[in-house]
Amino acid sequence: MLYKRMDIEKESPEEIGYDTIKYNLSESSVTDLKMSELGLSLDNLTLEYIGHRGKPALRAAIVSDYPNLNKEHVLLTNGAAGALFIINSSLLTPDDHLIIVRPNYATNIEVPKTIGCSISFIDLSFEEDWKLNLDNIESLIQKNTTLISITTPHNPTGMLMREETIDRIIQIAEQYDIFLLIDETYRDACFKTPYPVTASKSKKVISVSSLSKAFGLPGLRMGWLITQDEIIMERFLAAKEMIYISNSALDEEVAYQFYKQKELFALTINEKALQNFQLLKAWLQNEYRIEAVLPQGGVVCFPRFKKEITVDTQKFYQVLTNKYETMVGPGHWFNLPDTYMRIGFGWTDELILKKGLENISLAIDECIC
Numbered sequence: 001m002l003y004k005r006m007d008i009e010k011e012s013p014e015e016i017g018y019d020t021i022k023y024n025l026s027e028s029s030v031t032d033l034k035m036s037e038l039g040l041s042l043d044n045l046t047l048e049y050i051g052h053r054g055k056p057a058l059r060a061a062i063v064s065d066y067p068n069l070n071k072e073h074v075l076l077t078n079g080a081a082g083a084l085f086i087i088n089s090s091l092l093t094p095d096d097h098l099i100i101v102r103p104n105y106a107t108n109i110e111v112p113k114t115i116g117c118s119i120s121f122i123d124l125s126f127e128e129d130w131k132l133n134l135d136n137i138e139s140l141i142q143k144n145t146t147l148i149s150i151t152t153p154h155n156p157t158g159m160l161m162r163e164e165t166i167d168r169i170i171q172i173a174e175q176y177d178i179f180l181l182i183d184e185t186y187r188d189a190c191f192k193t194p195y196p197v198t199a200s201k202s203k204k205v206i207s208v209s210s211l212s213k214a215f216g217l218p219g220l221r222m223g224w225l226i227t228q229d230e231i232i233m234e235r236f237l238a239a240k241e242m243i244y245i246s247n248s249a250l251d252e253e254v255a256y257q258f259y260k261q262k263e264l265f266a267l268t269i270n271e272k273a274l275q276n277f278q279l280l281k282a283w284l285q286n287e288y289r290i291e292a293v294l295p296q297g298g299v300v301c302f303p304r305f306k307k308e309i310t311v312d313t314q315k316f317y318q319v320l321t322n323k324y325e326t327m328v329g330p331g332h333w334f335n336l337p338d339t340y341m342r343i344g345f346g347w348t349d350e351l352i353l354k355k356g357l358e359n360i361s362l363a364i365d366e367c368i369c
């Protein structure tokens with residue numbers, strides 16, 4: 001496969017250097033946690049090879065709310081990104097056809113492109129509130145369609161699919177015998193608890209999630225996929241073993257000790273996300289040059305300049321970054337024009353968020369044509 005770096009990764013804050021960005025509104029996760037906050041006990045951990053599927057107790061905990069799921073249905077991976085790579089590269093070949101939602105987290109589109117399969121896109125639009133139009137999906141199915149790939153809560157828009165919509169797509173996947181990948185990496189970062197983990201609903205669904213976004217542990221690189229299908233689970237395990245054998249013993253132990261007490265953290269995290277969301281809404285109400293569909297899940301919003309407003313976007317991002325030391329996610333990270341921007345409201349504290357939003361307004365003042 002001929003890999004090509006994605007803009008969202010090349011231009012990511014961690015690649016640029018966190019210490020060079022004063023007002024970082026480009027993140028799609030909540031505030032990152034420090035080891036010292038987790039109350040860990042790691043001294044007895046042996047740094048040995050560990051079971052390739054991942055720590056049994058953690059896998060069991062991840063599906064403990066679902067009587068029809070058990071640890072055998074869970075494979076721990078290197079972040080959700082690792083799970084997405086394993087799934088796409090195990091199910092797609094150049095002879096296969098994929099149906100996928102766009103815009104999307106770049107990896108979801110770029111890995112299949114790199115594999116060379118044929119792809120039909122379901123384009124979400126601002127005008128339709130980023131909602132998925134179900135009429136489209138069936139008409140896109142071809143004889144060689146192997147996979148439908150959707151993301152909910154959605155990155156970069158924060159759109160949360162309705163459970164009825166998900167159920168209808170599952171019906172379609174079952175009817176045509178197609179796998180359905182549902183990237184639910186933001187599932188635990190919702191304003192209210194959404195629908196059940198979707199892999200619990202059907203053998204055709206593969207759910208993906210991680211501890212990165214909702215819990216602020218992206219540096220752990222701990223994610224998972226869930227499927228009830230034993231045959232493809234075996235294939236996913238084979239892929240994982242070929243790439244990295246197992247996860248790191250240290251990551252898994254930290255993740256497990258955190259997971260047991262995650263509700264303690266979730267309360268504070270969600271409270272803060274909601275407070276920050278109020279700040280964002282207030283700014284959007286006053287910033288008449290920008291329009292947005294408000295997110296229902298996740299900690300990102302994907303506003304755009306109003307059509308009647310002409311902004312020199314190249315200058316805007318330069319001024320915003322260089323003069324105002326503020327970073328947002330430009331539209332091209334998601335294959336859309338830079339008149340769109342992703343604003344993350346969960347990562348910073350209130351003061352930084354407020355100042356960062358004010359800086360966006362100041363940069364617009366300077367770049368309006």
Ligand SMILES: Cc1ncc(COP(=O)(O)O)c(C=O)c1O
Pocket residue numbers: 028078079080081082105151154155183185186209210211212213218222223
């Ligand atoms: C929708 C979605 N899925 C997966 C990932 C990857 O997350 P991680 O590998 O950190 O778990 C991201 C990261 O931005 C994302 O937005």
